[in-house]
Amino acid sequence: MAETDTSFSNPIATVDAVIMTLEQGRLRVLLHRRPNAPFAGAWALPGGFIREAEDADAEAAIARVLRDKAGASGFWVEQLATFSGPVRDPRGWSLSVAFMALVPRGQLPAATEELRLFDLDALPPLAFDHDRIVAAGVSRLRGKGAYSTLPATLLGDTFTLRELQDAYESVLGQTLDPSSFRRKVAELRLIEEVPGAERRPASGGRPSKLFRLAESPHTFDRTLGGAV
Amino acid sequence: MAETDTSFSNPIATVDAVIMTLEQGRLRVLLHRRPNAPFAGAWALPGGFIREAEDADAEAAIARVLRDKAGASGFWVEQLATFSGPVRDPRGWSLSVAFMALVPRGQLPAATEELRLFDLDALPPLAFDHDRIVAAGVSRLRGKGAYSTLPATLLGDTFTLRELQDAYESVLGQTLDPSSFRRKVAELRLIEEVPGAERRPASGGRPSKLFRLAESPHTFDRTLGGAV
DNA sequence: ACAATAGTGTCTTTAAGACATTATTCA
DNA sequence: TGAATAATGTCTTAAAGACACTATTGT
Numbered sequence: 001m002a003e004t005d006t007s008f009s010n011p012i013a014t015v016d017a018v019i020m021t022l023e024q025g026r027l028r029v030l031l032h033r034r035p036n037a038p039f040a041g042a043w044a045l046p047g048g049f050i051r052e053a054e055d056a057d058a059e060a061a062i063a064r065v066l067r068d069k070a071g072a073s074g075f076w077v078e079q080l081a082t083f084s085g086p087v088r089d090p091r092g093w094s095l096s097v098a099f100m101a102l103v104p105r106g107q108l109p110a111a112t113e114e115l116r117l118f119d120l121d122a123l124p125p126l127a128f129d130h131d132r133i134v135a136a137g138v139s140r141l142r143g144k145g146a147y148s149t150l151p152a153t154l155l156g157d158t159f160t161l162r163e164l165q166d167a168y169e170s171v172l173g174q175t176l177d178p179s180s181f182r183r184k185v186a187e188l189r190l191i192e193e194v195p196g197a198e199r200r201p202a203s204g205g206r207p208s209k210l211f212r213l214a215e216s217p218h219t220f221d222r223t224l225g226g227a228v
Numbered sequence: 229m230a231e232t233d234t235s236f237s238n239p240i241a242t243v244d245a246v247i248m249t250l251e252q253g254r255l256r257v258l259l260h261r262r263p264n265a266p267f268a269g270a271w272a273l274p275g276g277f278i279r280e281a282e283d284a285d286a287e288a289a290i291a292r293v294l295r296d297k298a299g300a301s302g303f304w305v306e307q308l309a310t311f312s313g314p315v316r317d318p319r320g321w322s323l324s325v326a327f328m329a330l331v332p333r334g335q336l337p338a339a340t341e342e343l344r345l346f347d348l349d350a351l352p353p354l355a356f357d358h359d360r361i362v363a364a365g366v367s368r369l370r371g372k373g374a375y376s377t378l379p380a381t382l383l384g385d386t387f388t389l390r391e392l393q394d395a396y397e398s399v400l401g402q403t404l405d406p407s408s409f410r411r412k413v414a415e416l417r418l419i420e421e422v423p424g425a426e427r428r429p430a431s432g433g434r435p436s437k438l439f440r441l442a443e444s445p446h447t448f449d450r451t452l453g454g455a456v
Numbered sequence: 457a458c459a460a461t462a463g464t465g466t467c468t469t470t471a472a473g474a475c476a477t478t479a480t481t482c483a
Numbered sequence: 484t485g486a487a488t489a490a491t492g493t494c495t496t497a498a499a500g501a502c503a504c505t506a507t508t509g510t
Contacts, residue, residue: 009280010238010239010240010241011238011241011278011280012238013238013239013241013323050239050312050321050323052237052239052314052320052321056313056314057311057312057313058310058312058323079309079310081307081309082286082307082310082325083285084278084285084286084325085284085285086280086284092280093278093280095241095278095286095323095325097310097312097323160489161489161490162488162489177472177473177474177475178489178490179473179474179475179490179491179492180471180472180473180474182490182491183471183472183491184471184472187471200481200482201481201482201487201488201489203482203483203486203487203488204480204481204482204483204486204487204488205480205481205482205486205487205488205489206479206480206481206487206488206489206490207480207481207488207489208488208489208490209489209490221451222471223449388462389462389463390461390462405499405500405501405502406462406463407463407464407465407500407501407502408498408499408500408501410463410464411498411499412498412499415498428508428509429460429461429462429508429509431459431460431461431509431510432459432460432461432507432508432509432510433459433460433461433462433507433508433509434460434461434462434463434506434507434508435461435462435507435508436461436462436463437462437463450498451499
């Protein structure tokens with residue numbers, strides 16, 4: 001490494017979040033419309049500058065952004081990758097630490113003109129290189145979903161087995177056999193029954209038991225769905 | 229995001245590499261002794277500042293570092309994560325984009341007082357938070373090794389099936405059954421025979437065929453070893 | 457011949473996939 | 484009773500693991 005005085009020109013440092021949720025069985029991502037230059041008026045990932053005075057690290061910075069923009073906390077957040085270069089931000093050589101956040105639909109704010117969910121198949125043109133960052137988030141979720149509890153973090157505290165299976169099917173983009181799914185979930189001890197609780201379907205049908213995530217490892221070596 | 233003039237104080241931005249290789253059947257990591265403050269004299273990962281004038285992105289910066297420090301290129305490099313915060317570097321709020329590089333032993337320079345390989349079980353105290361970065365690299369390699377060709381990238385261009393199995397065993401930390409290993413490698417079309425080439429063992433024994441990596445996907449959904 | 461290493465065959469166990477069946481509710 | 488949804492059982496297929504066996508070399 002080099003000498004001590006380097007403060008004259010460090011790259012711009014930001015954090016950005018691919019906030020995903022499940023709405024009507026489809027994966028959606030939360031975007032906001034940029035009020036200021038650069039890319040004023042364009043849709044972009046929620047994000048912001050790292051604030052040296054208040055952020056303990058990039059994880060703290062993204063937690064602050066999520067609190068301010070999405071008004072929630074406590075959900076799943078993991079680092080994706082860092083995107084960098086001289087041209088991705090017209091203000092200069094920049095570096096964005098990108099995160100993925102998985103949030104139950106109910107915890108997100110109501111849609112406005114400036115902040116709303118987009119279907120992954122119908123994204124608008126995005127500011128910066130945010131299309132690449134979204135792609136990285138989707139790829140991580142799809143790839144890791146099959147052998148982790150990530151899809152379950154898109155649901156609320158309690159859920160039916162069918163809802164859990166639907167979450168995995170939406171994330172993996174394939175239908176699963178209910179019998180095999182239940183067997184694997186049981187063998188992995190992924191969930192536990194909420195005693196006494198059950199939910200009645202709207203239009204008749206056997207009521208389903210309610211479950212919650214057990215304190216199990218959130219990744220496992222078996223797969224709950226098809227290939228990577 | 230905020231206004232335009234932000235150049236007054238951006239975090240320090242560096243790249244660091246966990247360069248791993250296989251030596252005598254053991255995973256080792258390349259460290260260098262820091263000549264300058266901070267942490268002068270301490271062992272650290274090869275790394276350096278991002279140079280806005282010459283680096284196209286963080287990947288280009290780490291390629292430059294690998295070329296200068298390890299004198300080689302063309303091997304496997306992938307981004308691990310970004311480590312950040314106000315205290316990890318005494319010079320100020322800093323941000324290090326960490327990479328993992330997998331290099332065949334023969335391509336690394338000879339050991340010196342300032343640059344040498346360390347066994348993962350016998351690491352010296354490391355500068356900055358480089359112990360965490362090494363842990364991330366080892367974890368990535370161990371976790372991804374079972375369902376990828378990463379261990380094979382630690383070998384030279386050609387290798388015997390036994391050498392390939394040894395690489396996987398070293399990375400995964402477990403012995404594998406030769407018969408199952410060969411069957412899976414064959415079914416995955418992971419390698420192809422180098423026509424006519426064979427290697428004779430030092431002290432007698434049937435000569436082994438030589439193989440090279442096929443142009444196959446470098447991750448797959450089956451596992452070549454035990455659990456994650 | 458025998459030690460040493462490379463490579464194959466086959467049997468058992470376990471997980472996955474497919475699909476039929478039973479269970480419980482509402483209208 | 485029948486439609487709708489939840490939950491279970493069972494048969495078939497595929498992969499994994501264990502281990503015995505054959506093959507080819509040097510001494």
